[in-house]
Amino acid sequence: MFRKNYPLLTISSEIELPYNYSLGKYGGRLVTELKQNGRIVGIKCPKCDHVYVPPRRVCGRCFIEMDEFVEVSNRGILQSFTVVYFSFLDPETGKKRPVPYGYGRIKLDGADSEFLHFLEESDFKKLKIGVTVEAVYNENRVGSFKDIKYFKKVEDGDPS
Amino acid sequence: MGRRVAIVGTGQTYHKSSRKDVNGVELIQEATSRALEDAGLTRKDIDAVVIGNMDHFEGINYVDTWSVDGNGGLYKPVMKVTTGGTTGTTVAIAGYYHVASGLFDTVLAIGWEKNSESDTTAAIITCSDPYWERPTFGGAVAGLAGTACEYMYKYGITERDAALVAVRDRKNALKNPYAHLRKQITVEEVLVSPMLAYPIKLLDICPRTDGACAVIFASEDKAKKIADKPAWIHQVSSRHNYTFLTDIERSGRMPTLYEACMEVYKNAGIRDPLHELDVVEMYTPSSFAGLVWIDALGVCDEGEAVRLVSDGVTEMSGEFPINPSGGVISTNCIGATGLIRVAEAAMQVSGKAGEHQIEGAKLALATGFGGCFWSDVLLIGSPRPN
Amino acid sequence: MERVAIIGIGQTKYEREKKGETVSDLVFEAATKALDDAKIGIEDIDNVVTVSNDFWDGRTISSMAVTDACGSYGKNVSTVEDDGTFGAFYGLMRVLSGSFRSTLVVAHCKGSEGSNHLITNAIFNPIYERAIGLDSISSSALQARRYMEKYGITEEQCALVSVKNHKNAKDNPFSQIATDISVEDVMNSKMLSDPIKLLDSSPISDGACAIILAEERMTKKVTTRPVWVKGIGHSTDAYNLGDRDLAEPDALTRAAKKAYEMAGIQDPFREIDVAEIYDAFSYQELLWSEGLGFCERGMGGRLIESGKTTKKGMLPINPSGGVLSAHPVLVAGLARIAEISIQLRGEGSGRQVDGAKIGLAHGINGACGQAHCVWILEN
Numbered sequence: 048m049f050r051k052n053y054p055l056l057t058i059s060s061e062i063e064l065p066y067n068y069s070l071g072k073y074g075g076r077l078v079t080e081l082k083q084n085g086r087i088v089g090i091k092c093p094k095c096d097h098v099y100v101p102p103r104r105v106c107g108r109c110f111i112e113m114d115e116f117v118e119v120s121n122r123g124i125l126q127s128f129t130v131v132y133f134s135f136l137d138p139e140t141g142k143k144r145p146v147p148y149g150y151g152r153i154k155l156d157g158a159d160s161e162f163l164h165f166l167e168e169s170d171f172k173k174l175k176i177g178v179t180v181e182a183v184y185n186e187n188r189v190g191s192f193k194d195i196k197y198f199k200k201v202e203d204g205d206p207s
Numbered sequence: 208m209g210r211r212v213a214i215v216g217t218g219q220t221y222h223k224s225s226r227k228d229v230n231g232v233e234l235i236q237e238a239t240s241r242a243l244e245d246a247g248l249t250r251k252d253i254d255a256v257v258i259g260n261m262d263h264f265e266g267i268n269y270v271d272t273w274s275v276d277g278n279g280g281l282y283k284p285v286m287k288v289t290t291g292g293t294t295g296t297t298v299a300i301a302g303y304y305h306v307a308s309g310l311f312d313t314v315l316a317i318g319w320e321k322n323s324e325s326d327t328t329a330a331i332i333t334c335s336d337p338y339w340e341r342p343t344f345g346g347a348v349a350g351l352a353g354t355a356c357e358y359m360y361k362y363g364i365t366e367r368d369a370a371l372v373a374v375r376d377r378k379n380a381l382k383n384p385y386a387h388l389r390k391q392i393t394v395e396e397v398l399v400s401p402m403l404a405y406p407i408k409l410l411d412i413c414p415r416t417d418g419a420c421a422v423i424f425a426s427e428d429k430a431k432k433i434a435d436k437p438a439w440i441h442q443v444s445s446r447h448n449y450t451f452l453t454d455i456e457r458s459g460r461m462p463t464l465y466e467a468c469m470e471v472y473k474n475a476g477i478r479d480p481l482h483e484l485d486v487v488e489m490y491t492p493s494s495f496a497g498l499v500w501i502d503a504l505g506v507c508d509e510g511e512a513v514r515l516v517s518d519g520v521t522e523m524s525g526e527f528p529i530n531p532s533g534g535v536i537s538t539n540c541i542g543a544t545g546l547i548r549v550a551e552a553a554m555q556v557s558g559k560a561g562e563h564q565i566e567g568a569k570l571a572l573a574t575g576f577g578g579c580f581w582s583d584v585l586l587i588g589s590p591r592p593n
Numbered sequence: 594m595e596r597v598a599i600i601g602i603g604q605t606k607y608e609r610e611k612k613g614e615t616v617s618d619l620v621f622e623a624a625t626k627a628l629d630d631a632k633i634g635i636e637d638i639d640n641v642v643t644v645s646n647d648f649w650d651g652r653t654i655s656s657m658a659v660t661d662a663c664g665s666y667g668k669n670v671s672t673v674e675d676d677g678t679f680g681a682f683y684g685l686m687r688v689l690s691g692s693f694r695s696t697l698v699v700a701h702c703k704g705s706e707g708s709n710h711l712i713t714n715a716i717f718n719p720i721y722e723r724a725i726g727l728d729s730i731s732s733s734a735l736q737a738r739r740y741m742e743k744y745g746i747t748e749e750q751c752a753l754v755s756v757k758n759h760k761n762a763k764d765n766p767f768s769q770i771a772t773d774i775s776v777e778d779v780m781n782s783k784m785l786s787d788p789i790k791l792l793d794s795s796p797i798s799d800g801a802c803a804i805i806l807a808e809e810r811m812t813k814k815v816t817t818r819p820v821w822v823k824g825i826g827h828s829t830d831a832y833n834l835g836d837r838d839l840a841e842p843d844a845l846t847r848a849a850k851k852a853y854e855m856a857g858i859q860d861p862f863r864e865i866d867v868a869e870i871y872d873a874f875s876y877q878e879l880l881w882s883e884g885l886g887f888c889e890r891g892m893g894g895r896l897i898e899s900g901k902t903t904k905k906g907m908l909p910i911n912p913s914g915g916v917l918s919a920h921p922v923l924v925a926g927l928a929r930i931a932e933i934s935i936q937l938r939g940e941g942s943g944r945q946v947d948g949a950k951i952g953l954a955h956g957i958n959g960a961c962g963q964a965h966c967v968w969i970l971e972n
Contacts, residue, residue, distance in 0.1 A: 064711050285827075
């Protein structure tokens with residue numbers, strides 16, 4: 048069928064596909080709280096009392112609308128973590144995400160769901176499930192998830 | 208369960224990290240042709256097509272209409288279903304319901320992916336909440352790393368324990384001509400391979416693969432005519448419970464897989480899956496998941512999976528063989544991955560698995576994993592279901 | 594086919610931009626309204642089919658965003674990435690299989706969040722077609738031009754569709770663009786891609802729609818106003834635009850033939866009382882009318898001129914205002930099914946078609962109506 052070997056080619060495209068995602072009323076409230084008051088709010092299910100962070104409209108388990116916002120702590124217990132060493136294209140920026148970086152699932156005091164955020168520590172040997180971590184805020188807060196810089200380990204004796 | 212439905216043919220492409228010799232449509236056509244050939248059918252015999260993949264891996268919108276030349280669906284009903292990693296099993300379940308509805312007799316189900324055509328991690332990251340999760344989330348590898356870390360902490364499991372899973376699957380892959388990675392590895396090699404996201408190393412995780420799989424579902428009347436030994440669908444179940452990665456209940460067994468398995472066992476009357484199931488094709492994206500998911504199959508106490516693996520129970524020669532095909536750790540063309548589990552399970556109970564055949568396999572479980580820790584399960588067997 | 598009915602419907606209002614709500618909020622609203630409409634609770638639903646598209650949502654595994662909001666926790670669930678008519682078809686199959694009593698089908702889209710041009714450009718062949726800049730508008734312009742040339746359809750005839758549908762929309766509380774316009778207004782509106790002008794085109798929309806399908810026994814238990822599914826068909830045309838005669842909607846004719854056979858319909862124009870068809874552009878209502886057999890091929894222009902498709906005509910088409918009056922992609926087909934259900938229940942208020950007993954709902958997929966799905970419903 049092919050009398051000579053043609054090269055196998057690929058064509059590349061660098062499409063930028065921009066979106067404006069709505070944060071909605073519930074997410075918007077948390078962002079505003081982060082910026083103005085340096086605090087984290089969740090939302091409580093009227094049926095099962097589960098407190099979700101970030102707040103959202105529906106409790107999936109109960110399929111019920113939630114409207115009771117509750118403040119949760121800036122401190123919590125590290126439920127799990129990883130330190131990422133491989134680099135990849137960050138869809139947020141279109142550039143390679145800097146590595147290594149640590150992030151974890153944190154159960155904030157007063158919340159039932161976990162909260163995903165960066166960890167100060169990026170050496171996995173120094174991280175341990177079950178330790179207490181605390182949110183460290185940026186000095187200039189702009190109204191963003193990243194107003195919290197990261198969560199850092201709370202050493203014994205740190206005032207809460 | 209409604210009308211009886213059976214798998215009467217399966218086809219896979221040769222899976223590689225990059226299939227530059229074909230475009231996506233030609234890749235799909237390759238798997239479709241093999242499935243038709245396996246069943247002894249032609250395009251004319253197909254009443255409807257179901258296809259699935261993940262859009263952002265190739266950047267093609269409306270894949271069902273785009274691939275019509277390769278999927279054989281010209282002037283036929285074609286539908287796309289997509290649920291992330293579970294896409295392949297979701298496609299299979301949709302193929303089943305197409306026939307079970309009584310509206311179609313012979314249905315072609317296709318899963319495919321050309322992972323070489325984009326940055327897989329970048330594409331997967333966009334599955335998470337754009338505001339709350341994307342900035343931190345490091346894709347499938349990092350998400351699975353978090354689970355692995357937690358499992359190690361909870362049950363005192365070591366990286367060495369997990370490596371056994373990768374070694375087993377890669378050994379099995381040597382017997383599967385379609386597998387992508389066909390080279391024996393050792394526990395030591397797994398342990399010293401580059402750290403990707405603690406505690407997951409390069410040889411703990413599935414590869415990125417170009418490939419496609421096609422499976423033909425048929426009604427009882429047709430199945431009896433087409434196949435000597437149809438692979439009957441006994442049960443199907445799905446649980447896609449979560450929106451946020453942080454909402455998953457982490458206290459017990461992997462919840463969606465456990466729930467789906469329990470539903471399937473209950474409806475099929477299975478009481479002792481460890482002894483009643485002959486083989487499992489499990490969607491095992493990482494070596495650690497290969498332990499965590501065993502707990503969720505309900506075949507051992509929580510945290511005991513490592514014992515089954517280290518005792519050789521899950522080897523091809525063992526009592527409860529897992530992934531004789533080499534599994535996902537050897538081949539991972541994401542939209543096809545779940546469907547390959549189904550195809551392999553069907554091949555086992557039809558006695559068509561060749562070198563990696565489990566002798567006398569009658570009842571097989573195929574699982575899918577994806578999305579936000581979601582699961583699909585199919586129970587497939589050679590005896591006709593009641 | 595065993596008897597399956599639509600027992601509940603729910604829609605959000607369709608708007609240009611619903612900035613205060615996430616897709617999850619929209620899905621919850623539509624799903625809750627459908628359950629309330631059926632007077633049942635989520636516990637009465639035993640499986641769910643969601644409809645979403647990763648490109649439109651800007652999210653891989655777009656269904657993940659709505660898992661909580663669609664009520665599928667602990668239930669069997671799946672996701673169709675096609676128009677809502679296809680998603681509902683899968684929901685129907687799941688009930689017909691005997692495995693489930695009821696399927697909740699919910700579709701969402703926020704056209705406001707992404708770029709229509711880039712998202713629909715991604716439908717086309719990445720190697721040969723995308724660089725030309727094809728998108729939903731310019732590809733449809735090719736189809737419109739071909740259709741007009743082949744059959745002598747005029748721009749004014751197409752404009753009549755916009756005039757009729759935007760007027761109909763005035764009686765539909767869910768519609769987005771409800772207004773009295775004239776053929777001149779359409780003709781003088783901004784040229785987007787010759788021959789398609791701004792007022793020939795559907796808008797960008799946000800919204801969600803849900804329906805509940807149930808088996809006969811459950812239907813009879815919960816509702817006195819069921820809408821029965823009588824026939825259904827879908828079919829797919831060739832992908833490459835050059836492989837099709839864009840003036841001939843052959844896949845639609847095949848889909849319709851199957852649906853009519855199932856429903857026992859021989860003369861669709863006379864037997865069907867009301868139709869909601871996917872008019873993403875004004876010319877499409879004419880072309881799809883031909884494909885559906887409402888008139889001969891090439892006679893779509895005469896059909897609209899005859900007035901027979903107005904609200905008081907022999908076969909009213911798009912009394913809701915159609916897709917031209919609100920176009921949340923994917924949702925739009927499900928909204929056609931919802932509107933026909935409203936009509937067959939006699940709940941259309943100002944837009945009610947008197948004595949409607951048999952209705953047709955239609956959805957499309959891919960470029961220039963490459964795939965079609967046709968539903969025949971009866972009260």
